[in-house]
Amino acid sequence: MRPLLLASVNGARGAADGAAVPLSPADLAGSALAAVAAGAGEVLVHPRTPCGRESLSPRVVGPVLEALRGAGVGVPLVVPAGVGAEPDPAGRLERVRSWAVLPDRAVVHFAEPGAEELAGALLGRGVAVDAVVPLGGAAGPDPMARFLAWPVREPGRVRLAAELASADPALVAGLRGLPPVAVLLFGREAAAWPVLRLAARCGTGTRIGVGDVLHLPDGRRARSNAELVAAARVLVREAAAAVGAGPPPPAATAGSR
Template sequence: MTPVLPVLLASVNGSRSASEGPAVPMSPADLADSALAAVAAGAGEVLVHPRTPCGRESLSPRVVGPVLEELRGAGVDVPLVVPACVGAEPCAAERLERVRSWTVLPDRAVVCFAEPGARELAEALLGRGVAVDAVVPLGGRPGPTDQDPMARFLAWPVREPGRVRLVAELPSADPSWVAGLRGLPPVAVVLFGREAAAWPVLRLAGRCGTGARTGVGDVLHLPDGRPARSNAELVAAAGVVLRETADPGPTVPV
């Protein structure tokens, strides 16, 4: 029997700039087209970084709302995720105020637990009915705080595990990183890597039965090293990898 694959999240633009190639969508219309194609290729969710017309990431309701409306109006009918992180707003207090002022809500929002104010931001999002992706970098990417990001996440009493997901960024596909996730609260897990780590970590996610993430926000090349022409091409390739590596017995929550 073919195993049921966990969620595949498409990161359609990330923190990329237009200078990084034609595969990176920038305008709301291009983001919508790219998201639609990624969903058609197998993405179950879409992560989009809203930007101002000059290309700067923003949490302003005047930027976030129109991007979400563009995607939904175009027919993107899977959960939409936006980041609420330093890249869009450096000040922790301002991030919190921006989230509280949103007039159009995403289905989920990314909270970076390597950044100050993560717990308060996550609580504010949950209070507004927005599910939380708690991003925790494991090794190689320490945050600007005096506490390990995983320790910060574990210190947060997750009262609604069904609406919180741990999104672990791995520097490599070393299985020991996943072994350390088995003692976590009962939340779903997504694994991802960037650039050279992207495909090895995606294969690890397939073996472990966790959710996975791909897209030009994380990687610009296909598993065979060829440049990716689109998010849809990356998602289709990821689907093949996940089917080839899927283990019918997942080892961590998905």
């Protein structure tokens, strides 16, 4: 079974970031369909208002999810539930509790206040959780310690999404002591492709898309999410072939669940 590849189709990008960034619900749906056809197993989409502001409002989240599903995007859909869309922890809880159309998963940043309560509320609504923990950068109080202190009562519906500042194997060596949850490794901008290669060697899930990086591994500007996903699939296959039948890297056991 090949490792999961999640397509981050828009992220915090806007029109100024170029034509590869889908903006309208229809463009998001088309980009997501193409990314899935190229090999993405899940789609992460940041719902936005018509003026471009991220939002957790059910009047914004619902139509975007319906547009993607109505267009035939059949893989799990993921949305963020963070300060970019709603800075107030109580406001985030209120918003996710008011959703009428539910995503399959939601991203919760454990470096942000109220993460534990938000993750619990999402699970209570039947939404699986990607617990984002930054590794290798300055994130204030230790988000990994917060995640480990949070009682993971439903490990099958929680995934640790470790955001690496660099492709340093030492950053993933400590993942051997994790709860029995799936692991996804990813980076942004200059770290995106090196971390993707590391994730492939470790056998964990990973992610790519214009939400994380605008350039292909050779430095060329990407024309679409599908082009980024296709390039990622090639790198994942090459890294898996290089690992061969040798012993699994430190994170492989947790990531294979």
